Amino acid sequence: MTPLDKPLRRELAVGDQRYTLLIDPQGLKITLRGHRQGVALAWSDLINGDAQLAAALNASTHEGGSS
Incomplete structure (x- = not known):
């Protein structure tokens, strides 16, 4: 393996974004x-099952961030 x-x-497209x-x-x-x-998601969070928690935390810190 490499x-x-x-x-x-x-690059990837999701809908028109x-x-x-x-x-x-x-x-x-x-x-x-x-x-x-x-x-962002760390490999350790993904492996430990903390992915959902990390994603929710990231999303909450970026909500309303642009005014």
Whole structure:
């Protein structure tokens, strides 16, 4: 198998929105194309079953963030 030793970026479309998916040794991050902030998830959270909690926390910190 090939180790994940450097970031891997891919673009994906969900509906009519385009996102950038970054997969690196620390975890993954999904951002709206052209933006810097997004939803991040550490591999340890995913493996430990804390993914839902981490995603909910990330979403709550970004809600209402733009005025």
